[in-house]
Amino acid sequence: MESGTGLTSEQQCGCACSGAGSAAQQESSLRWSIAAIESLLDLPFADLIFQAQTLHRQYHDANGVQLSTLISVKTGGCSEDCAYCPQAARYHTGVENQAILSREEVVAAALQAKESGATRFCMGAAWRGPKQRDIEHMTGIISAVKELGMETCATLGILKPGQAAQLKQAGLDYYNHNLDTAPEFYGEIITTxxxxxxxxxxxxxRSANINVCCGGIVGLGESRTARAGLIAQLANLDPYPESVPINYLVQVEGTPLHGTPELDPFEFVRTIAAARITMPKAMVRLSAGRRQMPEAIQALCFLAGANSIFYGDKLLTTGNPETESDLALFEKLGLHAL
Ligand code: SF4
Structure with a gap:
């Protein structure tokens, strides 16, 4: 049972699923069992979306979507072996390595993002984890972006003890570190x-009091049970993440996952809905893969509870829909930027 939601477990997972979710939940001491989340994913589509939309309206501005911009501050040449990632040095994907950007370059990009309407600025670096000199460089950048009045997020890989506290001191609002997939499937995707x-x-x-941005990727060739397993991991973090990016695999030639059978987009929408139902207060972010989605699928994602998109610029090394077409879609759907 999620604390502070004011809902009973029946209301959270059982109202339209004949009690299957709540019964399964009781099997486990976890707040959300994998079986309960699978029961959600198995619901008739309209029932699932109705549950997600009901909770979404309870906790969020139903027609508000946050605009975030993501910049790659250091690109390519990564030592890790994430099977989906074009930035891993071991795969031949055509991504050009780029040394870490200067503070001036990042601040100029943040200013441009702000002028285009973004309120959140996310900075990603391709490496296993930052060295101390990288942390010192990033803290200077974070302070400068924060001074522009933007919400700041960084994704810098594995942190050593004490590094998160330095980022917090610089003014970092969110740290992104995705779980990617369910623990049972993780070894198929990453071995390093x-x-x-x-x-x-x-x-x-968490210990440094930075908000947690943590989600995963679907379409990696995982089963529905593995998607439920990912959502269960996220929802059972205590507390669950404030921000949950759900990515749809962008298949890049040269990566091991290129050629993986495409996941049905409705399954992606279902995963968004499960994230919204199990983590009702979180910002659920429609992240990588949006470019490939027809507008109708994006609209279903918003209906399922997604309330943030990456906007303008580039989503690390894969493209993102043009800013203008995003604004046109907002207009068609009557959405407004948060
Ligand atoms: S996802 Fe991150 S850690 Fe994994 S290979 Fe890509 S840049 Fe490296």
């Missing part, structure tokens, strides 16, 4: 680090 490494970094971030 353990699931526990991810959880340890999330713990560091």
């Amino acid at each position: 680090r353990e699931y526990q490494d991810r959880l340890d970094t999330l713990e560091e971030v």
